[in-house]
Amino acid sequence: MPLRNTTRSWGAVSKSLHWLIVLLIIGQWGIAQYAEDLPLLAKGPPLNLHKSIGMTILALAVIRLVWRLVNPVPSLQGLAKNWECRLAHFSHVMLYALLMAMPLTGWMMSSARNFPVSWFGQFQFPDLVSPSRTLYQRMNDLHETLFAVLVIVALLHVAGALKHHFFDRNEVLRRMLPFGGIK
Amino acid sequence: MRSMTNYLAIPLLSLLATGASSAEPSTAPATARYTQAASGSSLTFTFTQLGAATEGRFRQFATDLRYDEKNPAASSLKVSVQIASVDTQDSERDDAIAMPELFDAAKFPVATFVADSLTRTATGLEAPGKLTIRGVTREMRLPLSIKSTAAGLELSGQTAFKRLDFGIGQGEWQSTESVGDEVKVQYKVALVRAK
Secondary structure, three states: OOOOOOOOOOOHHHHHHHHHHHHHHHHHHHHHHHHHOOOHHHHHHHHHHHHHHHHHHHHHHHHHHHHHHOOOOOOOOOOOOHHHHHHHHHHHHHHHHHHHHHHHHHHHHHHHOOOOOEEOOOEEOOOOOOOOHHHHHHHHHHHHHHHHHHHHHHHHHHHHHHHHHHHOOOOOOHHHOOOOOOO | OHHHHHHHHHHHHHHHHHHHHHHOOOOOOOOEEEEEOOOOOEEEEEEEEOOEEEEEEEOOEEEEEEEOOOOHHHOEEEEEEEHHHEEOOOHHHHHHHHOOOOOOOOOOOEEEEEEOOOEEOOOOEEEEEEEEEOOEEEEEEEEEEEEEOOOEEEEEEEEEEEHHHHOOOOHHHHOOOOEEEEEEEEEEEEEEEOO
16 A cells, blocks of 8 residues: 555545544544542543543644645546545545644643643653633533534544445545555 | 830830840941732642643732842742641632641641751852751752842742652552642742841
């Protein structure tokens, strides 16, 4: 499998980033659920892991966007109707935006409570905002709302891929599968 | 009865006052007494929480310095810190700091540092004294420098100590996984000549 994308299929870098981010996001949700009701002291390490993974996702999302900009994007031409293309494009833009907005709101939540973000204890990120209880509450609400939006858009994205695979019987899903490809 | 008390109290007080003033030596004492100015002082600390250096401060503390620049050994320093005035910019964490497993602010509301002399070092001054936090007293040599300002003096410096040496962290809070043992302390105190 080539590293770079072609106009017909995704390369190894795009595929790896796509699936790695999917796994990390599912993990993030699990860790957040687990940490939520823990007592004060026990809550720290899982939340720290959540924050470190979140910063990793932010970095990967930036890399992914840059990679997309310097690579051909596999075309949907002839594979989808116009409205489907527009919907797909809209959901992709939303997903990229959410991949960045989720970590950024989480980062602001941390800064707003003066719990600086470290990356697995290796180095520390600067604070994005000054401490403020009100701002923390707003960012906390936003973080949760954005997650709900992410779930909805991701479901739409999955539904689209499955439709292409099972109903339209084309390569749209297959060309993003880890070891799949098109001849 | 009340007028009677007043009648007695006033001459008694003035007697005490005269007594006190006559006990003062006629020449100015070698050590001058300074107390903390109303503003311009800070007592901040840096601790490691979940791998990140995190800052906090104490809003209320008092400093009393008797200082003889020519003879530091004759100087003395006393600092007392109100534990409940801790401010880490997060009220939940401030409450946690005050709880029995950590500073136990209800039982030990004040931390103190007391030194009976100052000594000169290569870099400035040092106050060999006793630091008491959470009822535990330990010897500590507090590095500091003192400089003159328009209003009086400014005492500043920084040091570090281990929280577990003072029992700040009981039970599961002894773990240093989430909150590191070492705490750095930075101080800058604006002092004015006491009247």
